[in-house]
Amino acid sequence: MGELYDRFGPALSTGFVALVLMWLAGMVLAPNLMMIDYALRPNLTPSEIGTAADGYTLSNILYFFGEDVHLAIFFKTVWASTLVAAVTLVVCYPLAFWLAQTATRGQTALVLLALTIPFWINEVLRTLAWYIILAFRGPLNELLLATGLIEAPMRWYGDGGVLAGMVYAFILFMLFPVYNAIESLERAQIEAARDLGASTVRIHARIVIPHAKAGIATGCVFTFMLAAGTYVAPALLGAPGSRWFTQIIYNWFFEGGDWNRGAAYALVLLVLCLAVVLVSLRVARVSLADVAR
């Protein structure tokens, strides 16, 4: 803080600090506090507001823990988000390694541009593209039929479609941190390991992955949080059997008309996601500060 004031003078620095505080208060704290407030109040008709019934209660949260179907969908969401993060990592890691250690500057620029361009399009439209690709009479089925890999068209909507759509949607959030982490690895270390007789698998297991651990953890945290909180992919690419927890929350808000219960569900999702992230970071021995970097 002192350094900030020394460098930019009191007026500008106070301005910066005020902006950051406003941003934190207005965009982070206030909505969350309101959500907590909603979650802890019963759903009342306008006439009941202000009466004795208008007090804090845990009933909305307890209701969730009593709903077996909702609980099942909740844990499935957590598990499936983990799977999304894992699959995204598996897809991104070889590409990130190639970009960071092998590719020429021109190749890197070209590939990163090619990967970024689709992200200039709205997420809903990108997911719609997958909706088309995976359709029953869509291009993927046509291609597989034409090559003789399948004999009848497959129904891709459901768990598989949701997974594909999400992996595609979040690829950059995994690629960039992993790429940055691998890029900072001195190439001589890989060469030294090779020179000492290490196989490719051992080089990655002992040299590259340990070095890139913070980047991998960052990518996984991003991807996991995005996956757990996404709505578009399961809504478009899902099937009744692949419902996402965000869809339940949405239903409470916009179909059930019970904002309080929706807020309670959202709170549960937030807390449990946070717990999953913190525990996995602890297990991987990566500090939150490394992730933020």
Next chain:
Amino acid sequence: MGSPPGGLSNSLRAIPEIHAMSHSVELADVGMSFGDTRAVSDVSFTVESGEFFSILGPSGCGKTTILRMIAGFLQPTAGSVRIGGQDMKGLGPDQRPTAMIFQSLALFPLMPVWENIAFGLEARGMSRPDRRRRAEALLETIALPGFGDRMPGELSGGQRQRVAIARALAVEPQVLLLDEPLSALDLKLRQHMRAELRSLQKRTGVTFIYITHDQSEALAMSDRVAVMSAGILQQVGRPRELYDDPETPFVARFVGETNALAGKITQSDGMHVGVETAIGPMKGRARQPLSPGQSAHIYVRPEAMAISRAGDQEPASPHTNQTEVTIARLDFEGAFALVHGATNTGETLVAAVASTGLSAMPEVGSKAIFRFPAEHGMVLADG
């Protein structure tokens, strides 16, 4: 700097010869092109088994490319590399009996020292307790006992250097390749590590191929030195041969300090030649007969140049060259001083004078005579 002088050499004495065998390395007409750029052309030399061989040259001369071709990181685009008589064509670095010490050392920063040292053994499938034992033995060898559980980041530059050496020796290579590993160390430590490397090489009997741009390093440590320039091998020889009898103008200028005077051959009598230079006729020694009229340089080492006061001219003799200069500058370097003399044609000649004789030197600005014997004037044709 926490590295006890002499520690490595002393403790090594107790270690049995772990590498009874070592391999020779032969390069035959080796060339390397990157796209249209030729990094190395037609390089041939043989490194004898058990030799300390250096490749010396300025940066960008292709010496690192040669080392990487021997290590297997690059496959030559022409010619062949043989190690111990075996053609290495198509073999990767993990399949060759070589180990490399990188310029940056490339220690694995996230592994403790002992795992670094034992990494090559781990790759060979040795069990963890055995690896640990081998690493501890090697830590004794490099005089760092008890350092196994430290992290590389906690070591000093000299200690890291030794860990890198131990890591390379752990896989018992026949040939050790060193890519300027001392360049990051400060002068005192570098001199100390030179002696350690030399003694380590003698004790292990492993063939060392050492890359450097520092000619004093190459001269001090090596059995033989190959001098490279612009991808071309200039000369291979013992350090004294390179210094006293350079074969090419590049070697004459690059290895050690030298005075170079341009001129034309006036007469040639076997090895004895006369050169007409801007400051008058000079007599020198050629390594091969030269024909009159050829343009050439006469090269004189600063320490071959003697200084006397103006007026002390000796009578002209067929064995000595002399010229009158004005003392322009005196660079004091400690053990000796470099005296710069300007000739009346504006050229500068440099003489090295032992510091003990400095008091007898003419003052800066006064006239003096620079003199050198004809046998110390090395005459090489240009081109």
